[in-house]
Amino acid sequence: MAGANATNYGRPIIQVSHLSKVYSNDSVETVALADVSFEVREGEFVAIMGPSGSGKSTLMHILGALDTPTSGTYVLDGKNVGQLSRDELAAIRNKNIGFVFQAYNLLPRTTALKNVMIPMAYARVPKTERLKRATALLDRVGLGDRIDHASNQLSGGQQQRVAIARAMAMNPSIILADEPTGNLATAQGEEIIAIFQDLNDQGHTIVMITHEPYIAEHAKRTVFIQDGRIVKDTDSHTSKRAFVQKEH
Amino acid sequence: MEFFETLTTALEALKLNKMRTALAMLGIVIGIGAVIALVSLGQASQQTVQTQIQSLGSNMLTVSPGAQNSGGIRGASGGGTTLTNDDAKAIASSTQITTVAKVSPELSRRAQIIAGRNNENAQILGATPAYADVRKVTVSSGRFLSQQDVDGMQRVAVLGPTAISNLFPSGASPIGQSIRISNISFRVIGVTTSKGGTGFMNQDDIAIIPLTTAQKLVFGVNYLGSISIEAKSADVMNQARDQVGYFLLARHKITNPYQADFSIFSQEDILGAATQVTGTFTMLLSGIATISLLVGGIGIMNVMLITVIERTREIGLRKSLGARDRDVVSQFLAEAVILTVVGGFLGMIIGVGLSYIISSLMGLPFTLSLSAVILAIGVSGAIGIVFGLYPARKAARLSPIEALRFE
Numbered sequence: 001m002a003g004a005n006a007t008n009y010g011r012p013i014i015q016v017s018h019l020s021k022v023y024s025n026d027s028v029e030t031v032a033l034a035d036v037s038f039e040v041r042e043g044e045f046v047a048i049m050g051p052s053g054s055g056k057s058t059l060m061h062i063l064g065a066l067d068t069p070t071s072g073t074y075v076l077d078g079k080n081v082g083q084l085s086r087d088e089l090a091a092i093r094n095k096n097i098g099f100v101f102q103a104y105n106l107l108p109r110t111t112a113l114k115n116v117m118i119p120m121a122y123a124r125v126p127k128t129e130r131l132k133r134a135t136a137l138l139d140r141v142g143l144g145d146r147i148d149h150a151s152n153q154l155s156g157g158q159q160q161r162v163a164i165a166r167a168m169a170m171n172p173s174i175i176l177a178d179e180p181t182g183n184l185a186t187a188q189g190e191e192i193i194a195i196f197q198d199l200n201d202q203g204h205t206i207v208m209i210t211h212e213p214y215i216a217e218h219a220k221r222t223v224f225i226q227d228g229r230i231v232k233d234t235d236s237h238t239s240k241r242a243f244v245q246k247e248h
Numbered sequence: 249m250e251f252f253e254t255l256t257t258a259l260e261a262l263k264l265n266k267m268r269t270a271l272a273m274l275g276i277v278i279g280i281g282a283v284i285a286l287v288s289l290g291q292a293s294q295q296t297v298q299t300q301i302q303s304l305g306s307n308m309l310t311v312s313p314g315a316q317n318s319g320g321i322r323g324a325s326g327g328g329t330t331l332t333n334d335d336a337k338a339i340a341s342s343t344q345i346t347t348v349a350k351v352s353p354e355l356s357r358r359a360q361i362i363a364g365r366n367n368e369n370a371q372i373l374g375a376t377p378a379y380a381d382v383r384k385v386t387v388s389s390g391r392f393l394s395q396q397d398v399d400g401m402q403r404v405a406v407l408g409p410t411a412i413s414n415l416f417p418s419g420a421s422p423i424g425q426s427i428r429i430s431n432i433s434f435r436v437i438g439v440t441t442s443k444g445g446t447g448f449m450n451q452d453d454i455a456i457i458p459l460t461t462a463q464k465l466v467f468g469v470n471y472l473g474s475i476s477i478e479a480k481s482a483d484v485m486n487q488a489r490d491q492v493g494y495f496l497l498a499r500h501k502i503t504n505p506y507q508a509d510f511s512i513f514s515q516e517d518i519l520g521a522a523t524q525v526t527g528t529f530t531m532l533l534s535g536i537a538t539i540s541l542l543v544g545g546i547g548i549m550n551v552m553l554i555t556v557i558e559r560t561r562e563i564g565l566r567k568s569l570g571a572r573d574r575d576v577v578s579q580f581l582a583e584a585v586i587l588t589v590v591g592g593f594l595g596m597i598i599g600v601g602l603s604y605i606i607s608s609l610m611g612l613p614f615t616l617s618l619s620a621v622i623l624a625i626g627v628s629g630a631i632g633i634v635f636g637l638y639p640a641r642k643a644a645r646l647s648p649i650e651a652l653r654f655e
Contacts (some may be wrong), residue, residue: 105568
């Protein structure tokens, strides 16, 4: 399947093979992912679509090194994630991947600026550098005038923009976004997608879960997941569009 | 994260929930405060007892009539009638006894003293002039008993300052005034200088009268309550004890020293016993205080556990942003240690203040137990680490997504 997706993008940066995740809860086993294999190349913008409970969030968490698979391997930028120590995983979450959550997940009662500086604190970036970078990032997502606002004083769209700035704090090559527009009105959602589009244009690899076909249109490739399996994977803009038109 | 930054983050987290922080700290404040106050008070009373006993005279031996065996029943120690005036005289005049400087025969009972409309129950002590030398008693006004007073069985009394203030509250000079002890009229001839002490230890609530008067007129007995002996120096105490002991055994025709009808104590014996009593008391107080400290520590652990549960999502978030296990541990540990150290410091202030107030109310000298302060601060730091470590590690071990999903 990976071979079929080979396009004019760079080297593979995410390689998962035979990934599965089973949750056991009081003798009841729930299969969230069943034998998922695919590849993401540097500079791609991949949309992941699928109904609720299809396992796409689970896949996203494993890709973000927030969760571990039951079986299968995940190679990130040449490193086998399954063999890394807890500290090495922390470093990956810190430097290689920026994660954007549906629920923003900002620290409440904490300013936008401080929220963006958190990953840099864990990376021991010097204070002055942190301030400079965080200010620039907030400026870039259009919140230059709100850096001292507490996160809970901001609107949903503004909070998500702070979250994107935070994901960008360590300038990671990969940005994973789990339904970043799910809690937002369409207009705000479009602004957020524009930012992701912009980041992708600058060379960041983006993997994004979305429910909205119009958002998936921004992606260069869409992966459809159902019942823990990849049911369709488009590797070109045209074929994806054809699929969407057929579905709707 | 850097050390200073961890502290700042911890402080910010504590500030966000002031009420919980204050309540958690309260346990440690009370615990540390109690330890310092109780230990300081215990040491102060120990010191007081020691100085009081030492003020009685440092090279003094006390001969008490021993327990008497009558028909197999052993009577109370000190309740016997085996010491006589002749024993005292013989000790003083014996040529075999070379280490004794002064001998003071004494008979002490409690009785009612009446002076005009005032009366009180005080210690009535029959003594000779030697008492003043052996017990280091001085008079602040008037004079002490003379040999003539004793020989002539005079009805004169030297009162302690507490007795004076109870019997003559008006403040007029009591010298020459008349008082009644057991319905016998006495003339006040002197007032002793205060020796201090409170309650049962009060050496100032006393009326000293001639020994002969006490024996024949007041109490109607012919034996002695005790004989106080001053050794020539502190170095010959043991020798003096042996000499007096064997001399009295011979006088009482007792061959087996274990059947002696008297006993001899030195000040050191009494000091040792008293120090042991107050030491036990201090230990008991410290034990109670330690328990309260422990309870305070458990309170902190409780709060830290709740904090961890409450902030599980925050932990998940921080981990998803790259916090390592040790970043999470040190953040929560820093919070716990700040709680206990600040609490310990406040407790120290309260403990010192409390022991100052109580010691001034009880008339004890104010002593600050440095060891208690160091111990309390050390213990509070340790409590912070021990009771903070468990919740902190628990928080750090969570997988980021488990923590983020936590409701």
